[in-house]
Amino acid sequence: MKRVIVVTVINQSGVLNRVTGLLMKRQFNIESITVGHTENDHISKMTFIVNVPDQNRIEQLVKQLSKQIDVLKVQDITDKSIVLRELALVKVISPANLRMEMNAIVEPFRAQIIDTAKNVVTYQVVGSPEKIDAFIDLLRPYGIKELTRAGATATVRETQLVHSQLSILK
Secondary structure, X not given: OEEEEEEEEEOOOOHHHHHHHHHHHOOOEEEEEEEEEOOOOOEEEEEEEEXXXXXXXXXXXXXXXXXXXXXXXXXXXXXXXXXXXXXXXXXXXXXXXXXXXXXXXXXXXXOEEEEEOOOEEEEEEEXXXXXXXXXXXXXXXXXXXXXXXXXXXXXXXXXXXXXXXXXXXX
16 A cells, blocks of 8 residues: 655755665665755655555554654655645657647646657656556657656645634634
């Protein structure tokens, strides 16, 4: 079962190595990893997509990650309401006579052409991993020359107070 783990860390060298080393020692397969600064330059967030066979192991992993030096917070956000996005760059063999047809295929995905050459077009697409998979499957018959996928990143959705709750708070 795939799990989405977000680890907030102090932004220092070696932190990524220690965290991924712990995952490796516990034999978790990292399917995706992204790391980036937060609103504070001294703090980074790591988003891992890991394959976990059972719930007990994920709870153990969260506890062990929490004990690491420089780790500020660990969350398994899989079962929460989240926004999860991935980026892919897809170079497709595209003779000029097929470009209109291809553009009609990629338009519903809101993909952008970011580079073009005589017989190759590079698309950028952002969305859920399932959306990226569908996009790639549609382009595969044209001939994918190169494919680069960035890891998924995620955040928990903010909860909205409904109107009745707002009136109680007043």
